[in-house]
Structures are given as structure tokens and as C-alpha cells.
Amino acid sequence: MNKLSPSKLGKNLTLLSLLLVASVAVFAQDKTKPETIHATAMGQLTASGKTFSVTINIASYSTPTDQQTLIDAFNSGGHDALVKALSKMKSKGRVAITGTLGYDIAYVRTFPTENGRRVRLITTRPIRFKEAYVNGRTTDYDLSAIELNLSKEKKESDGSLLVAARFKTDRDKQIVLESYGSGPWRMVNIVEWQ
Numbered sequence: 001m002n003k004l005s006p007s008k009l010g011k012n013l014t015l016l017s018l019l020l021v022a023s024v025a026v027f028a029q030d031k032t033k034p035e036t037i038h039a040t041a042m043g044q045l046t047a048s049g050k051t052f053s054v055t056i057n058i059a060s061y062s063t064p065t066d067q068q069t070l071i072d073a074f075n076s077g078g079h080d081a082l083v084k085a086l087s088k089m090k091s092k093g094r095v096a097i098t099g100t101l102g103y104d105i106a107y108v109r110t111f112p113t114e115n116g117r118r119v120r121l122i123t124t125r126p127i128r129f130k131e132a133y134v135n136g137r138t139t140d141y142d143l144s145a146i147e148l149n150l151s152k153e154k155k156e157s158d159g160s161l162l163v164a165a166r167f168k169t170d171r172d173k174q175i176v177l178e179s180y181g182s183g184p185w186r187m188v189n190i191v192e193w194q
Contacts, residue, residue, distance in 0.1 A: 034059050034093075035194040037119070037148065041161050041185040053098035054161065054187070056121070056146070060092050062107045070107065079167045083142055087124050095123065095146065116151040125164055141166045141180035150192060159187030 035058050043050035066089060073085035086106040096102020108121035125144045141164035148159035164180040 033194060035192060037150075037190065037192045039148070039159065039187040039191075040189040041187055043185055045183050054095065054146075055098060055102070056093065056095045056105070056119075056148075058093040058105070058108055058119075062089075062092060062109055066107060067109070074167060078169075082167055083124060086122065086143070092121075095121065095144075113149065115153065115156070116149070119146075119148040119150060121146050141178075143167070143177075145177060146187070148187060148190060150190065154190075157190040159190065160184040161187055 037056040037058070039054050039056075041052050041054050069085050069089075070082055073081040077084075089106045091104035091106070092108045093105040094102045095105055103125075104123060105121050106123040108119065110117050110119045112118075122143055122145045125142050143162075143165045145162045145165050146159060149157060151157045162177065162179045162184055165177050166180075168176060168178050170176050
């Protein structure tokens, strides 16, 4: 991955901040009370018609220091350095497809919106033995990301899930989160317990 030029660094830091947290506003980041969010993921594009349930258990939220660690890692070594930094972070909870044990959440933030709040999380994606053995292109997409828009009007809550994703710099030197395969899954039927 190309290193960012000094002239683009400030702009890219801002974009990465937006991708990771979309806000530096502190809203319930120090919440100690665990919360659970259930949702249904609905496939789109090539996964159209497929669904599965997702359970997110949040024990705590990431700090501004965690955010800065990820920004610094990406700027020094790109996607691979960011993944390494994520893998060293203390678990903030778990995310699981119903019927599985799931895996740890590495980074999660929440912030207010006009109609409620937004929750964003990023974590490393487990690479299964067969996938690692084949060592195909999918192993480059070693992150999973979820964004939930939790509305005060519960029926208006929605979100998206990227099962396999990676951060990269596009042709215009902008940082983007790229999804592998079927693209984002739509999150619906969201229920939260606090």
C-alpha cells in the first residue's frame, strides 16, 4: 500500500476518523452497563433472499485513545497494521450469528443522532482453516464491520453489516472500507436491551 503524502495526510486522517467513528463527540462511551442488540441480517445483491440473526453484546465502548491507535496504525502501515492493532485491543464484547459462539468485538463506538444514536463496530474476522489453506483473495478481507442506526422510533432502526472487508486507499487517495463478495447486508428487526 502506498504511504500517504503529507499534503493528503490531514484529509485522510479525517476520513479514517469518519469511517471508524464518524464523530468525536462523547456519548455514553464510558457506559459500564452492558447492552445486547439483536438484529436480522438480510442479504442483498448476490445474497438476496438469505437471512440470519445477529446478536451483539457490548460490555464497554472504545476510547478516544483506541481511536487514535487505529488511525496511527493505518497511517504507518496501512490495512495490515490496522488489523494488527485491532487484534491487540481488549475485547469490548461479542458479536455472533445465532447458533454460533461468535467472536470478540475489537472496537465499538456510539454517538448521538437527531433521532437516537448510531453504533459502529469493527473487529477482526476469523479466517477458517479451509479458507486459510486455499489462501485465496478472501483472506485479504479480514475485518467485519457493523453500523446500526438506532432510532427512538424502534421500527425505523436499521443498519448494515460487512462480513468481509478491508480498509484501502482508492485512486483519489481517499480511505474507503471495501467489502468482499455480496456487499453489505441490511440489518432490520433491531431490538436493543440495556
